[in-house]
Amino acid sequence: MNTTDEPSARTFGNEDALPRVPLPTLEDTCERFLAWSAPLLTPAELEETRAAVDELLADGGAGRVLHAALEEYDRSEGVHSWLDTFWPYRYLGRRDRIALNANFVFLFQDADLTQEERAAALITAAVDYKLRLDTESVPPVAQRGRPLSMEQNKYLFSATRIPGEKQDTVRVPYTDAWPGPSDARHIIVFHRANAFRMDVIGPDGVPHSPADLADGLRAVRAEGAARAAAGTAPGHLTTKARAEWAASRAALLALDPANAQALDTIETALFCVCLDDVTPKDDHEATDHLLHGDSGNRWFDKAVSLIVFADGSAGINIEHCGLDGTTVLSFVDDMMNTSTEDHARSSGARPQGTPAIEPVRFVLDDALRADVHAAAVAFADYAAATATETVAFDDFGANDAKKLGISPDAFVQMAYQLAHQRAKGRVGATYESIATRQYNRGRTEAMRVVTPEVLAFVRTQNDPAATADERRAALRAAAEAHVARAKDCQAGRAPEQHLWELQLIAERRGAELGVTEAPALYSSPGWRIMRDDYLSTSSAPSVNVKYFGFGSTSPQCIGVAYVLLPDRFNVYLSTPRTVADAMESFAGHLRAAVAELRDLLAGG
Template sequence: MNSNHEPSPRTFGNEDGLPRVPLPSLEASCERLLDWCAPLLDEAQLAETRAALEEFQRPGGPGRALQAELERYDASEGVHSWLDTFWPYRYLGRRDRIALNANFFFLFKDDPALSGSASPQVERAAGLIAAALDYKLRLDEERIPPATQRGRPLSMVQNTFLFSTTRIPGVVQDTVRVPYSEEWPGPSRARHIVVFFRGNMFRVDVLGPGGRPHTLDELAAALRTVLEAERRPEAPVGHLTTMARAEWAEAREALLDHDPGNAASLDEVETALFCVCLEDLAPRDDLDACDELLYGGSGNRWFDKAVSLIVFADGTAGINVEHCGLDGTTILSFVDALLGEPAEAQSARSGAEAQGVPAVRPIVFALDEKLRKVVRDAGEAFAAYGAATATETVSFDDFGGDRAKRLRISPDAFVQLAYQLAHKRSKGFTGATYESIATRHFKHGRTEAMRVVTPEALRFVEVLDDPAAGEEARRAAFRAAAEAHVRRAKDCQAGDAPEQHLWELQLIQQRRGEELGVAGPLPLFETPGWQVMRHDYLSTSSAPSVNIRYFGFGSTSEDCIGVAYVLLPDRFNVYLSTPAKVAGAMHLFAGKLREAVAELQDLLASETETEAGVSR
């Protein structure tokens, strides 16, 4: 897109004109790292970190060689961003299980059209399939309007990962099987999805031979065929996708070696447009639905699939997403499209036509006793892992973005400082806090890592709990911390943040240090500043959409609370997760969060009421 021209209406029409992600200077990132970690360190720790940073960036030092290599890479032909290699290493290089640890979910709003339906599950699932097919066909023709932010187009590259994308486990690093690639040019031409029910897997051909979708009635008929499956497989192979990645890679090779038919079955799963997981349970409440979406029914999932639509017996629905190529903002836009219009309208727009009931064929795997044991053990281990996870929902009907704006404060700053206050009051200290900041206004932009704890945030929590501090001092500390939060968020949006930059320098050293003459390990990455700043006690991310009730993911460490929140104009919903052994701290945090949100509203409301009185 040229700045002198209107943005292109084509889905990918603006990519070449987007600005590149700026590569920070080594000096700037080292200075920012020191600033960012300082509030969490004592004087000795800060001095140790400062000395390591000075050594890292000295003339002729290791940082200079690594930065020069990153600059060379950033200027190379075909490279879209200096982060092009970082993202695969970050996501595909992790070796633990991705189920619960990396995948995230959205719980959809209810569909009022299902009220009184005799078969809400079938109707909801058929409608979601029809809407997804309409989106897919429009995406193929680049008729999905580019997302914008304040009138500026955003990168839409992540949309190429929505359909027929599957993560493939590897011993050292995973790979991705994906369309729009050299191995698979252009959009996916697959015509099928995979439908799960009670651990059974079925190929369902949702697009006819001519590429047109089946009608809603025909899709519903196919789903009823799936629901008639009586047999529960002794060893549902979906359990394997819950394993640590190297273990899953070994099991996948064993599947392929055991029987040639298993390769065809894997191919059907991996090339499918997406998965639909039908559950034969109705959630007890929102928390139960969220937990099921995050880590339930592992034999009834393929956690490596980019998109899995999950529909419960009562029509409650949501989505589980594999994170390597997709961030929350892209999935939000996708979900808004699925739920923003009646399914009938989307089916009609897609050109759906009656073609008879879609072909439904079981997908089976040949297993010997050894493989059956691997599958069963994986299922049992993941069930135990899920049971060792504690979760809670916190809902506010009296607070939302509009309320924050009436109080003249940034909504995100308000809730982030409420988290800090609640954490200090529940655990007795302030810990490192991560917030994801979207950067899709850059070419191939994804997210930046923001660290929430600033000196102003530290002072805020101290003043709020100082019995000698008056109301005016408390408000001043709150507003100063909110302003500092907004400034740092803007820096991150501009690409002025240290963590991912320095992390990529570390990864370059690990990959090519010997070749570049940079021996490792590097002392900087063992310092208190680097270690403490990145040890999350709160890992937070926001998903604002009227079409979802909750958003969620797992915690990132043994003492971390995952904080996924939906902040809308009129409400604020939070899903919390943490290891069960520290569940007490999470439940206390939830209670303190409720108190903090009320207290901070009252603090700012009294100011505006006073000002209103003065003006009168």
């Protein structure tokens, strides 16, 4: 911020003035951890967990040593947050596949356009946003008058995750290796598993007009009319577990210098556009295809992939390492809330003829073709082993919850808890993502939804002897506890990421710090059970989004991605197919629970 303490209007102008993510004391974190895990534990499990916490808190013990190291790191020059090393590990350190497991998607509202027109409109809007980002003229997002961190916007364009044997990296602008905004002028367009480089900005830095872009996309469709032969679309490799994909990438680079050029073209591209042949029969099928569609027609490592179906319906697939939902929603809203003509006018786009297009060709030998084919088959099987469902509420939304005197998010979270207990016979660990962008480099905090009040609410709601007044009181008490915990998370008062980072410090520096054994807390019932998700939930409120989707996080988990708007509420569910019956039961119970809780509150 400037000297008058007024927030800067420049996109990144407030970053250095934002408060740091607070580092809780070890005592506060341990107290909250016990309170958060207790509702999920038996008395014996809680006692074992409490003993592990006492050991962690002991004077001169491992917990004190690790926390002191974290405090020292937080004070170090150049460190923005005590989470600076946590986030790269959290996302780039995962070794499973990111396609379906980590990437997330939004299905956009429909537009009455052809495939080429819709794609051209989205490209026009995205390029306009990119150029405004370059000049820092995208207004900073504010919350209750306070600017939020815009740092994640640096990961929107020309950002690509690079697989590594032990940990991935990211190739991105605004770094020492690539100072300032991206100077790329091209995107990658996929059609029928063929990849093409297409210039969207002319040689003089002026964007192509929407009509030019539509002509370029038609040229791509014509040149890519024949589907790529089996085993020849390296996009399939981006679905592999990360170390395996790193080995495949190394083989590509070793085989022929042309492959380095092809990878460079893809990795530096502003973003991807995927022209799919599919015409989804409904929103459910469309969201499925966004999440795990034809992997030959994708590059899942690319930060942003705009996907346009044959009928002009469209959405976006996001690589998660540098981007959270709130940042992407702001980008999507900017694209959608302004007409294509106004975006073109804003960016200075003008007709320049059909954009230059060029096939992106890889040299493959028999071993790599077999590798590509095997990756395609494996991912298709993996996607087929995932069950999904949509639940739409056209007669209930956030405004209805507010009229009933309850927090909209608390209302739907209580509905999830009630539906899950009725579907699976138990209340299970539940994750909810809470945004913390009011802090310097802030991202999200991990909220655990199950409280003693939630247990009491579910028990009372299922008790045939309970009166309506008792049920209402239990629901409101659970909702108030939910809101209070969410506020704690927003304020950086949450235990999980703090304890997790201490665990990672022990793994990285244990020998140096004299912590030679993993603290007992990390094998305690509380740590294991609190983090073993039965429900993994996150919301994406935008009138421009029909559905939000992501995969589940564990064998028994139901992923719950929801769009809660003033007048409606849409949910996309995902789970391993082996437990699909439980998910379908959950969906049915959720429909009933929303109506039941609404009627309960309306009656009092």
